[in-house]
Amino acid sequence: DQKYKSKNLCIQANPQWREQFDFNQYEDNHEQLQVEVCSKRGRKSEESWGMLKVDVLGLAHNERQFYTHVLNPGKGRLVFLI
Numbered sequence: 001d002q003k004y005k006s007k008n009l010c011i012q013a014n015p016q017w018r019e020q021f022d023f024n025q026y027e028d029n030h031e032q033l034q035v036e037v038c039s040k041r042g043r044k045s046e047e048s049w050g051m052l053k054v055d056v057l058g059l060a061h062n063e064r065q066f067y068t069h070v071l072n073p074g075k076g077r078l079v080f081l082i
Helices: none
Strands: 033-041 045-054 066-070 075-082
Touching: 033 075, 045 066
Parallel strands: none
Antiparallel strands: 033 045, 066 075
């Protein structure tokens, strides 16, 4: 039920976001972390560039995990640290 949207960047050739999000993980919650990258043009038009799900229950506590995920063809890649 926790959601966070990053800042919207102006149209750029190679956009990069350097943001930190804090989510709470509860022991009784078994949902996966869902990450989606969308492109927004104008006020209403939004296109999904790709999505991935991460099983956070399988991650070691207090250890960093690096992820990279290729988005839809020609849309780049998502690189992040949990």
